[in-house]
Amino acid sequence: MIKSNVAELLGSDNFLQEITLNGWVRTFRANRFIALNDGSTINNIQCVVDFEKMDEATLKRITTGAAISVTGTLEESLGKGQKVEVKVTSLKILGDSNPDEYPIQPKKHSFEFLRENAHLRIRTNTFGAVMRLRSALSFAVHKYFTENGFYNFHAPIITGSDAEGAGEMFNVSTLDPLNPPKKEDGTIDYSQNFFGKETNLTVSGQLEAETYAMALGKVYTFGPTFRAENSNTTRHLAEFWMIEPEVAFNNLDDNMDLAEDFIKSVISYVLANCKDDIAFLNDRLIQEDKRKPAIERSEMTLIERLNFIVENNFKRVSYTEAIDILRNCKPNKKKKFQYIINEWGADLQSEHERFLVEKHFKCPVILFDYPANIKAFYMRLNEDGKTVRAMDVLFPGIGEIVGGSQREERLEVLQQKIKELNIDEKELWWYLDTRRFGTAVHSGFGLGFERLVQFTTGMGNIRDVIPYPRTPQNAEF
Ligand code: 4AD
Ligand code: MG
Numbered sequence: 001m002i003k004s005n006v007a008e009l010l011g012s013d014n015f016l017q018e019i020t021l022n023g024w025v026r027t028f029r030a031n032r033f034i035a036l037n038d039g040s041t042i043n044n045i046q047c048v049v050d051f052e053k054m055d056e057a058t059l060k061r062i063t064t065g066a067a068i069s070v071t072g073t074l075e076e077s078l079g080k081g082q083k084v085e086v087k088v089t090s091l092k093i094l095g096d097s098n099p100d101e102y103p104i105q106p107k108k109h110s111f112e113f114l115r116e117n118a119h120l121r122i123r124t125n126t127f128g129a130v131m132r133l134r135s136a137l138s139f140a141v142h143k144y145f146t147e148n149g150f151y152n153f154h155a156p157i158i159t160g161s162d163a164e165g166a167g168e169m170f171n172v173s174t175l176d177p178l179n180p181p182k183k184e185d186g187t188i189d190y191s192q193n194f195f196g197k198e199t200n201l202t203v204s205g206q207l208e209a210e211t212y213a214m215a216l217g218k219v220y221t222f223g224p225t226f227r228a229e230n231s232n233t234t235r236h237l238a239e240f241w242m243i244e245p246e247v248a249f250n251n252l253d254d255n256m257d258l259a260e261d262f263i264k265s266v267i268s269y270v271l272a273n274c275k276d277d278i279a280f281l282n283d284r285l286i287q288e289d290k291r292k293p294a295i296e297r298s299e300m301t302l303i304e305r306l307n308f309i310v311e312n313n314f315k316r317v318s319y320t321e322a323i324d325i326l327r328n329c330k331p332n333k334k335k336k337f338q339y340i341i342n343e344w345g346a347d348l349q350s351e352h353e354r355f356l357v358e359k360h361f362k363c364p365v366i367l368f369d370y371p372a373n374i375k376a377f378y379m380r381l382n383e384d385g386k387t388v389r390a391m392d393v394l395f396p397g398i399g400e401i402v403g404g405s406q407r408e409e410r411l412e413v414l415q416q417k418i419k420e421l422n423i424d425e426k427e428l429w430w431y432l433d434t435r436r437f438g439t440a441v442h443s444g445f446g447l448g449f450e451r452l453v454q455f456t457t458g459m460g461n462i463r464d465v466i467p468y469p470r471t472p473q474n475a476e477f
Helices: 006-010 058-059 110-117 125-147 205-214 252-273 275-290 302-311 317-330 350-361 409-418 425-436 449-457
Strands: 003-006 018-029 035-038 045-048 067-076 084-095 200-201 217-226 239-248 315-318 367-371 387-395 399-406 442-450
Touching: 006 018, 006 045, 006 084, 018 084, 035 067, 035 275, 045 449, 058 239, 125 217, 125 252, 125 275, 205 217, 205 239, 205 425, 205 442, 217 302, 239 252, 239 399, 252 302, 252 367, 252 387, 252 399, 252 442, 275 302, 302 449, 315 317, 317 350, 317 367, 350 367, 350 387, 350 399, 367 449, 387 442, 399 449, 409 425, 442 449
Parallel strands: 003 018, 045 084, 315 367
Antiparallel strands: 018 035, 018 067, 035 045, 067 084, 217 239, 239 442, 367 387, 387 399, 399 442
């Protein structure tokens, strides 16, 4: 007897083989047809029971959500929509699921409701598809970098540095909450936080990755990242996963090439390897679109959007050119920008980014050479003295998916910048050592993994592409 899984059986034509299959009941119809799912695929397999030969008590326990084990033979199915089915010869209930209490009924549930049941939502078709895709994308990330000569570098999670200088850090504390050390004025002395040092959860592994790139050449991190920003949007999480490659001797052009090639490669991987899940999500979005007014419907299906990314070049535009476009555009009267850019030097708002990507260029855009004063301290200053070699990759429906730059490799220029921003140079002594000993041109970027999963699955809210989202409202599970 073969212990099998649904994905294998659905692709098999080895009829009349005896198999044992474990899984969870999705539906049970007419006392006869069980739709069984075991997580191996979006698709259920139909298991047909002969109710006349089964005892009444067991039949009653075949309810949505119950775990069962069936033994039977694989047969060609006469029913529509499936090639095979299992003719059940014996069935064991492994775990009951009381239908009066089980929250995930075979009907449409709102995403809000499912977020409150984050521990069970994975049992729905949509979350099964999204999380299998998330796993496949994660594999594709490691595959891409490994095949391209990168080393995976594990950045520390607890750190003393604020890589982005944005002050959005979660403090890590070993203070005794009942008896914390106090300053002279009676307030708590947080500088004693982590065994005597002030530390936080990392906002980016970049600075540490730079030190490794300056010896191993090409490295990447892929780990959890934390931002204590109180933004309640469909694009922000307090805990997210970031992929950060860092490459010695790469300039900004090389960095843009890497970002574009990397994104195309991981999307191609899932297009080729996750066909059923993508087809399901594609169809889900088509159905969702049909319920919207015509003007709000997407121009492309999910599959068309993913293929578009793989097949088309990203448009590369300098910040200065983008500002000119934004100044001269005639926004649709009904959808006027709330905030019109007049000043060179202002940061772009997400509505400007969306205009450039979705209305003007109608393709992914890489914006580069931003004003120095709106970007982080470590970016390479251009010869004009006012812009830095920064780049953001902007995606339709997502906005910023990648932020990166060529790094400032000149010690004196970096020290000057650190001084201007009132950063304590002593805290960055180790980082500055990379510029003291064997400095070289180098570049890297950070890609927010959840934003990539959002784009690939077409999910509207970032909270629905990570198992247990951490947001200002939600850290219960
Ligand atoms: O633009 P960011 O802040 O850049 C950095 O952290 C650099 N140190 C990266 C580097 O050069 N190595 O963040 C990079 C990306 C963003 O483009 C976005 O995709 C994602 O991380 N991101 C978030 N994703 C979800 N929730 C948040 N709160 C995010 N903040 C940034
Ligand atoms: Mg950014």
